[in-house]
Every structure is written in structure tokens, then in C-alpha cells.
Amino acid sequence: MAPAPAPKVSAWSARPRAVHAAAAASSSSASSARTLRQRKEAVLREKKEWDAIIVGSGMGGLTTAAKMVAKGAEVLVLEKYVVPGGSAAYYEREGCTFDVGSSMMFGFGEEGTTNLLTRALDSVGKSMETIPDPAQIHYHLPASQAHEDGLKVAVHRNYREFVEELAAKFPHEREGIEAFYGDCWTVFNALNSLDLKSLEEPLYLLGEFFRNPVGCLQLAWFLPQNAGDIARKHIKDEELLSFIDMECYCWSTVKAQMTPMINAGMVFCDRHYGGINYPKGGVGRIPLVMAEGIEENGGRVVCAANVSKILTERTGEDGRLRAVGVTLADGEEIRAKAVISNATRWDTFKRLVREEDVPRSEVEFFERYKKSPSFVTAHIVVDSSVIQDSCYCHNIVLEDWDKIEDCCGTLFVSIPTILDPSLAPDGQHIVHAFTPDYIDGWSGLGADEYKRKKEEVVAEMIRRLEKSFLPGLADAVIFKEVGTPRTHMKFLNRNDGTYGPIPSKRPLGLLGMPFNRTDVDSLYCIGDSTFPGQGVNAVAFSGFACAHRALADLGLEPRNEVLDKGMQSLFGFFRSLV
Numbered sequence: 001m002a003p004a005p006a007p008k009v010s011a012w013s014a015r016p017r018a019v020h021a022a023a024a025a026s027s028s029s030a031s032s033a034r035t036l037r038q039r040k041e042a043v044l045r046e047k048k049e050w051d052a053i054i055v056g057s058g059m060g061g062l063t064t065a066a067k068m069v070a071k072g073a074e075v076l077v078l079e080k081y082v083v084p085g086g087s088a089a090y091y092e093r094e095g096c097t098f099d100v101g102s103s104m105m106f107g108f109g110e111e112g113t114t115n116l117l118t119r120a121l122d123s124v125g126k127s128m129e130t131i132p133d134p135a136q137i138h139y140h141l142p143a144s145q146a147h148e149d150g151l152k153v154a155v156h157r158n159y160r161e162f163v164e165e166l167a168a169k170f171p172h173e174r175e176g177i178e179a180f181y182g183d184c185w186t187v188f189n190a191l192n193s194l195d196l197k198s199l200e201e202p203l204y205l206l207g208e209f210f211r212n213p214v215g216c217l218q219l220a221w222f223l224p225q226n227a228g229d230i231a232r233k234h235i236k237d238e239e240l241l242s243f244i245d246m247e248c249y250c251w252s253t254v255k256a257q258m259t260p261m262i263n264a265g266m267v268f269c270d271r272h273y274g275g276i277n278y279p280k281g282g283v284g285r286i287p288l289v290m291a292e293g294i295e296e297n298g299g300r301v302v303c304a305a306n307v308s309k310i311l312t313e314r315t316g317e318d319g320r321l322r323a324v325g326v327t328l329a330d331g332e333e334i335r336a337k338a339v340i341s342n343a344t345r346w347d348t349f350k351r352l353v354r355e356e357d358v359p360r361s362e363v364e365f366f367e368r369y370k371k372s373p374s375f376v377t378a379h380i381v382v383d384s385s386v387i388q389d390s391c392y393c394h395n396i397v398l399e400d401w402d403k404i405e406d407c408c409g410t411l412f413v414s415i416p417t418i419l420d421p422s423l424a425p426d427g428q429h430i431v432h433a434f435t436p437d438y439i440d441g442w443s444g445l446g447a448d449e450y451k452r453k454k455e456e457v458v459a460e461m462i463r464r465l466e467k468s469f470l471p472g473l474a475d476a477v478i479f480k481e482v483g484t485p486r487t488h489m490k491f492l493n494r495n496d497g498t499y500g501p502i503p504s505k506r507p508l509g510l511l512g513m514p515f516n517r518t519d520v521d522s523l524y525c526i527g528d529s530t531f532p533g534q535g536v537n538a539v540a541f542s543g544f545a546c547a548h549r550a551l552a553d554l555g556l557e558p559r560n561e562v563l564d565k566g567m568q569s570l571f572g573f574f575r576s577l578v
């Protein structure tokens with residue numbers, strides 16, 4: 001994840017990106033700000049009350065909006081930054097288009113029900129050209145007695161090819177490998193047979209149960225389990241178990257024993273089923289195209305609109321607390337029947353909601369989950385001669401198994417120009433290198449010290465890349481832009497720049513993760529602080545689920561009040577066990 005100063009984009013508009021960028025290039029920053037302000041004022045004059053306001057236009061927010069406008073709801077998305085997308089946005093420099101953070105797209109295939117990005121676009125009448133990635137990741141892992149030159153494994157798009165490659169490195173564990181990934185397929189096939197909607201909506205849940213009891217029971221079985229426990233049932237080799245830890249860590253930022261099995265099933269199979277697919281023109285195209293579709297379906301996506309408070313009132317005979325709208329940083333109040341927050345839970349309940357209104361359930365969430373680290377990221381433009389033809393787009397580098405979870409331990413590297421050369425000028429490649437780090441080490445530094453520390457960290461990244469698979473990298477660098485946890489905090493509005501929540505202690509699978517409703521009526525959460533957690537396809541699921549639940553509460557989808565109440569109590573009971 002990354003990045004740097006604001007892209008020179010003048011205003012959000014429902015136009016193709018080329019037009020958008022061209023408009024940007026011709027605008028001064030003062031006129032950009034004016035255009036954004038004028039558009040915001042015009043949109044706010046359109047209605048006195050919206051069906052739903054969505055705070056933030058990350059992929060969680062946009063997916064929710066897309067599913068809601070498709071059912072006729074009047075939805076306003078408010079984004080603090082100048083373009084939509086959050087972690088999936090883009091910026092442009094020196095003729096290159098950089099992905100701010102997300103670059104490995106799950107859920108972008110053609111088949112099944114788990115391809116949530118494809119389906120969210122489809123719901124607003126949009127589709128995108130994608131480029132299939134032949135491998136999800138190429139791992140460059142520590143050397144051992146058995147693997148003297150380091151453990152090198154490519155996770156091929158073709159499942160059998162991947163299993164054969166791994167089994168060739170661990171022949172004595174062939175059965176364990178087949179059994180562990182086989183369990184992952186059981187999870188995935190069950191997920192991929194459901195019409196994915198809100199688990200908080202009992203009519204839907206009962207319908208799915210009667211349609212597909214085996215799939216639902218399989219999911220219920222795996223729901224409280226973690227990937228590490230299942231792996232340990234089948235596999236004994238410590239090096240292979242460390243490999244499974246890395247397979248989990250590189251997307252969940254925790255090892256296998258802390259990673260919910262449902263999520264592992266999703267990630268370890270979607271990469272072979274639908275495959276990893278890169279959107280032509282860069283990841284930042286997805287939010288632009290989706291926002292365009294939302295607007296074409298009557299919704300509004302307004303940028304440079306910073307929400308400073310979620311408005312609550314005690315209304316109705318029951319006197320219960322309800323969210324009734326938001327206040328913007330410029331003091332403007334906007335009313336809505338539902339407020340949906342795509343900000344992290346820390347930002348939502350420690351900044352946007354008044355302290356006296358924070359429900360007990362949210363305090364418990366802060367006890368169960370803590371903030372994962374942020375990232376130091378470098379977008380490096382290099383002479384293309386340094387990237388060999390055999391190089392894959394996504395790579396992981398680790399030299400010492402004990403350092404997998406350390407700050408700056410695991411090094412992630414994407415080279416998106418391998419898939420889409422149009423992102424950089426001819427003869428150049430983009431190397432996006434990033435490594436986990438906490439805000440603490442970056443807070444309170446003076447300007448010179450901050451700059452020096454950035455240089456040091458990036459020099460070390462380049463040194464490691466030269467040693468592992470990019471010899472000659474240092475001499476090939478043309479341009480580099482470095483982001484730190486401070487950058488993430490500032491531009492992505494994420495508390496301490498965190499990548500998302502991680503369990504404070506060993507979780508019961510996904511049971512501790514809250515769904516979309518909160519204990520403040522009409523206030524919902526989406527994004528990575530809700531079920532099923534981090535990841536673009538995961539936050540897209542939170543959007544599908546939240547849209548369904550909120551539409552039911554607005555009377556735009558079927559609901560049954562008695563069953564709803566029973567379900568709420570049941571979930572409350574489950575969570576008290578956790």
C-alpha cells in the first residue's frame with residue numbers, strides 16, 4: 001500500500017479516465033478545488049434526505065453503493081480524497097500510473113458467485129477488460145538443508161501445476177498437501193454455491209439453507225476454525241508449515257493459526273478458479289468505472305467531502321439511538337435514513353461517533369482485535385532491461401523464517417507492467433515494493449530525519465531485491481516515490497495507517513468478526529473491520545452483505561421483523577462466547 005501527494009485530478013466526474021486525467025492536466029490546483037467544491041454543492045442541493053449516505057469510497061463503499069442503487073435506493077457516497085477508491089485508487093507521475101495499494105485482484109473472474117468485483121460492476125451495467133496473471137505469487141523463501149538455494153515456489157494459476165511444484169519440493173508430504181488444499185476447496189466450493197448476501201438477514205439464510213443444506217453446514221463447520229489448525233492435522237514438516245504460514249501472512253498479516261479457515265479457502269482457491277486478473281489500465285480504473293456506473297444508476301459519488309461527524313438522535317417511541325446523517329468538515333449537515341461507514345472501526349467509533357454514543361459491543365471489538373501494521377512502500381520506475389522475461393508480477397521475499405512477522409521482515413513486490421506495459425513509458429517497468437511497519441517508528445521525526453529514514457529503508461529494500469531476484473536494480477532506478485505509515489494515515493484516512501484489524505489472541509475463526517449492523521440503529525459498517533475482514537474481495541463481500549441488510553431495513557428487500565430480532569439475539573449470544 002502506499003502513497004504520496006495527491007494526484008493532479010481536478011474533480012470526480014462520471015467520465016472515462018483518459019478524459020478525467022486530461023482535464024486534470026489542464027487545471028491549476030486552485031481551479032481543481034473550486035470544481036470539486038462546486039460539484040459537491042450542486043449534489044447536496046439535489047435532495048433533503050438520502051436513503052443512505054456512505055462515508056468513504058473504498059471498494060467496500062463503492063460495492064455497497066453499486067448494489068443499493070441497482071435496487072433503486074438513493075445513495076450518496078462522500079469521499080475525503082480527490083478520487084474514489086481508497087486503497088484501490090491510483091496516482092500518476094512521470095508518465096506512469098501507480099496503484100496506491102491493492103494490486104492483486106481476487107474475485108475478478110467470470111464464473112461462479114464469488115467473483116464479487118465482476119458482479120458488483122455488472123450490477124451497475126459495467127464490465128472491464130482484465131489481463132490473466134499466470135501465477136498469483138512467486139515465493140523467494142529462506143534456504144534450508146533440503147532447499148540449499150532457498151525455497152522457490154510459484155503459485156501457478158493452474159491448481160495441479162501448483163500442487164505438483166510444491167509436492168516436488170516436499171515429496172514426503174504429498175498427501176498432506178493434497179488434503180490441506182482439498183479442505184480449502186471444500187470451503188470454496190460451498191461459498192461458490194451460495195448467492196452471497198447478508199448473513200444477518202434470516203429469510204435469505206433460511207432460503208439458502210433449504211436450497212443447499214450441505215454447503216451451509218460445511219461453512220458453519222469451518223466458520224470457527226483457523227487455517228493453521230487444519231494444516232497441522234495434515235502436515236508435519238516444519239518447513240512446509242512455515243510455508244503455509246507465509247501463504248496466510250502475505251494477505252492476512254498473521255500466521256496460519258490466527259487466520260480464519262473460511263478466508264484461507266477463499267484465497268487459496270479463487271486464485272486457481274477465477275484466477276488473479278489485473279484490470280487493463282491499472283487497479284485505479286475499477287473504482288472510476290464503478291463510480292461511473294453508480295452515477296448512471298442515479299447515485300452520487302462526491303470527492304473532497306470530509307465527514308467529520310456521524311449525527312445521532314434519540315427518536316421514536318423506544319427512544320433508541322439512531323444515525324440520522326453526517327456533518328462535513330465545513331459544517332454542512334446532510335440527512336439520511338441510513339449511514340454506512342467505510343472508515344475503519346477505529347475511525348468510525350473513536351472519531352466520527354460521539355464518545356457517549358459508542359456501544360459496549362464496539363468496546364469489545366477493540367478488545368478482540370488490534371490494528372495490523374501499516375506499510376512502507378516504494379514505487380520505483382526502472383529501466384526495463386533489469387526485469388528478466390521469466391519474472392512474475394507478484395513476488396514475496398523472506399530470508400529468515402523467524403522474521404516473517406517482524407517490521408520490514410517480509411518484502412512484497414509487484415511489477416504490474418509485466419502484465420500491462422501501458423502503465424509506464426516504453427522501455428520502463430514499475431516495481432512496487434512494500435514491507436509492513438508500524439506508525440510508531442515514523443511519528444515525531446523532523447523533516448530531515450524523516451527523509452533520511454525513508455532513503456535508508458528503500459536502500460535496504462533494493463539491496464534485498466538485488467540479492468533475491470533483481471540483480472542490478474540499484475543502477476536501473478529512474479525515479480522513486482516513497483510512502484510510509486504516515487502517508488497511509490494522511491491519504492487513506494486509516495487510523496495509524498493500519499492495513500486492517502488482526503485478532504489480539506487466537507480467534508475462533510470468523511466468529512468474532514462483526515457483521516454490518518451496529519448497536520446504533522441505522523448505522524452500518526463496511527470494509528475490513530467487518531466480516532470477513534481484509535482484502536478487496538472480502539470488503540466487496542461486506543458491501544454485498546451490507547447493501548442487502550440496509551435495503552431490507554429500508555423496505556427495498558423482503559424482511560421479517562420477528563425473525564430479525566431472534567437472529568440479532570442469536571448473534572449476540574455467539575459473540576458473547578467469543
Ligand SMILES: NC(=O)c1ccc[n+]([C@@H]2O[C@H](COP(=O)([O-])OP(=O)(O)OC[C@H]3O[C@@H](n4cnc5c(N)ncnc54)[C@H](O)[C@@H]3O)[C@@H](O)[C@H]2O)c1
Nearest residue numbers: 056058059060080086087101102103104307527528534535
Ligand atoms: N489486494 C491487494 O493487493 C491489497 C493491497 C492493499 C490493500 N488491500 C485491501 O483493501 C482493503 C481496504 O478496503 P476498504 O474499502 O475497507 O477501505 P479503504 O481504506 O480502501 O477505503 C476507505 C475510504 O474511506 C475514505 N474515508 C475515510 N474516512 C473518511 C471520512 N471521514 N470522510 C470521507 N471519506 C473518508 C478514505 O479516504 C478511503 O478512500 C484492505 O482491507 C486491504 O486488504 C488489498
Ligand SMILES: CC(C)=CCC/C(C)=C/C=C/C(C)=C/C=C/C(C)=C/C=C/C=C(C)/C=C/C=C(C)/C=C/C=C(\C)CCC=C(C)C
Nearest residue numbers: 104219220251263266394395412413414532534535538541
Ligand atoms: C449463521 C451460521 C451459524 C451459519 C451459516 C453458515 C454460512 C452460510 C456461512 C457463510 C459464510 C460466508 C458467505 C462467508 C463469506 C466469506 C468471504 C466472501 C470471504 C472472502 C475473503 C477474501 C479474502 C480474505 C481476500 C483477501 C485478500 C487479500 C487480503 C489480498 C492481499 C494481497 C496483498 C497484500 C498483495 C500481496 C502482494 C504481493 C505478493 C506482491
